[in-house]
Amino acid sequence: MISAAIQRVLAEKSGSFLIPASKIAIVEEDNPLYHAFLILTKVKYAKILVLNKQGQITGLLSLAMITDKMLDLDGISVKPLNKYQVKDVMETDFVSINFTEKDIETQLHLLVDNNFLPVVDDQGGFQGMITRREWFKAFNYLARTFDDHYVTVDKKQVLKLEAEN
Amino acid sequence: MISAAIQRVLAEKSGSFLIPASKIAIVEEDNPLYHAFLILTKVKYAKILVLNKQGQITGLLSLAMITDKMLDLDGISVKPLNKYQVKDVMETDFVSINFTEKDIETQLHLLVDNNFLPVVDDQGGFQGMITRREWFKAFNYLARTFDDHYVTVDKKQVLKLEAEN
Numbered sequence: 001m002i003s004a005a006i007q008r009v010l011a012e013k014s015g016s017f018l019i020p021a022s023k024i025a026i027v028e029e030d031n032p033l034y035h036a037f038l039i040l041t042k043v044k045y046a047k048i049l050v051l052n053k054q055g056q057i058t059g060l061l062s063l064a065m066i067t068d069k070m071l072d073l074d075g076i077s078v079k080p081l082n083k084y085q086v087k088d089v090m091e092t093d094f095v096s097i098n099f100t101e102k103d104i105e106t107q108l109h110l111l112v113d114n115n116f117l118p119v120v121d122d123q124g125g126f127q128g129m130i131t132r133r134e135w136f137k138a139f140n141y142l143a144r145t146f147d148d149h150y151v152t153v154d155k156k157q158v159l160k161l162e163a164e165n
Numbered sequence: 166m167i168s169a170a171i172q173r174v175l176a177e178k179s180g181s182f183l184i185p186a187s188k189i190a191i192v193e194e195d196n197p198l199y200h201a202f203l204i205l206t207k208v209k210y211a212k213i214l215v216l217n218k219q220g221q222i223t224g225l226l227s228l229a230m231i232t233d234k235m236l237d238l239d240g241i242s243v244k245p246l247n248k249y250q251v252k253d254v255m256e257t258d259f260v261s262i263n264f265t266e267k268d269i270e271t272q273l274h275l276l277v278d279n280n281f282l283p284v285v286d287d288q289g290g291f292q293g294m295i296t297r298r299e300w301f302k303a304f305n306y307l308a309r310t311f312d313d314h315y316v317t318v319d320k321k322q323v324l325k326l327e328a329e330n
Contacts, residue, residue: 003311005319037241041232046211046280063228067206076202078241108308112301115211115280132297136277139304143273146168151318154170158316 002105005150006142010104013138017107018119020128026051029058029087033066036086040066049118049126050090056124059090096120099127111135167270170315171307175269178303182272183284185293191216194223194252198231201251205231214283214291215255221289224255261285264292276300 025043027036029050040048040063050059069080069089095110096118107130110117116131146152190208192201194215205213205228215224234245234254260275261283272295275282281296311317 002308005317006308006311037232041229044229063232064206064209067202067228076243076246078243081241108305112298133277140273143167143171146171149320151320151323152170153316155314155316
């Protein structure tokens with residue numbers, strides 16, 4: 001169980017964790033790799049979200065997934081960029097969380113191994129993402145303001161005092 | 166000022182924050198882009214550290230910095246990969262922290278805008294890196310174990326009790 005005091009301070013900030021879908025660049029799963037190569041070169045995301053025609057997240061794509069397809073026996077070639085589509089190279093094994101998921105503990109746990117978490121509604125529609133960056137802002141807030149909210153007493157000292165009295 | 170109680174719990178874990186240089190793939194600043202393209206495609210880091218011949222960190226390199234150099238008026242070309250070196254495209258404006266820097270508050274602040282922090286010794290020699298990932302493990306530990314270490318009392322309730330008595 002997560003500390004209730006920590007949870008309460010983090011909850012003050014958790015409303016700002018979600019970056020809305022409208023602010024996030026995406027690619028579509030049937031875009032040619034050529035298009036995705038240009039987008040990822042310009043937006044500079046480490047990974048971009050891939051959507052299908054229904055607006056559902058179907059994968060994640062990095063430049064390395066594209067450039068890996070450019071390697072052949074003769075070296076590096078641009079030909080695969082017109083030959084393949086995003087869905088041919090994207091990663092489909094990824095974690096997402098539900099829009100209604102307010103559980104801070106789950107997010108905290110999943111962000112150890114994921115730089116961001118895509119957020120979806122009940123129909124699987126893309127709603128936005130939660131990033132480690134926004135969480136770091138909240139941790140800074142927590143560490144700086146915790147003592148304004150709470151008096152903390154070391155349990156070891158409590159036990160010592162009890163033993164002495 | 167950071168909360169002393171939070172600092173104390175995080176400090177228990179901060180010894181494990183540094184990933185040593187020996188475990189981190191790097192490129193050299195005079196490597197051809199061709200070489201760096203292959204390395205970044207295979208190691209899958211979002212950014213790789215660039216070292217000079219003296220083992221000092223001189224820049225950071227992402228695949229997007231390389232692929233941006235591949236764009237020309239006619240489209241995408243592999244020719245620049247043999248023509249340019251890492252130092253021609255790398256980012257040189259980056260933050261690093263000193264090996265002896267134990268200040269948790271500084272790290273916490275810098276990690277809002279940086280996915281990792283390169284760590285150097287007094288001579289600028291590369292010692293390793295501190296990542297958001299290791300920090301997230303520590304936050305999980307903090308949130309789960311804080312109540313084992315401390316009794317917390319809400320200051321608002323303290324004030325209310327004082328007013329009532």
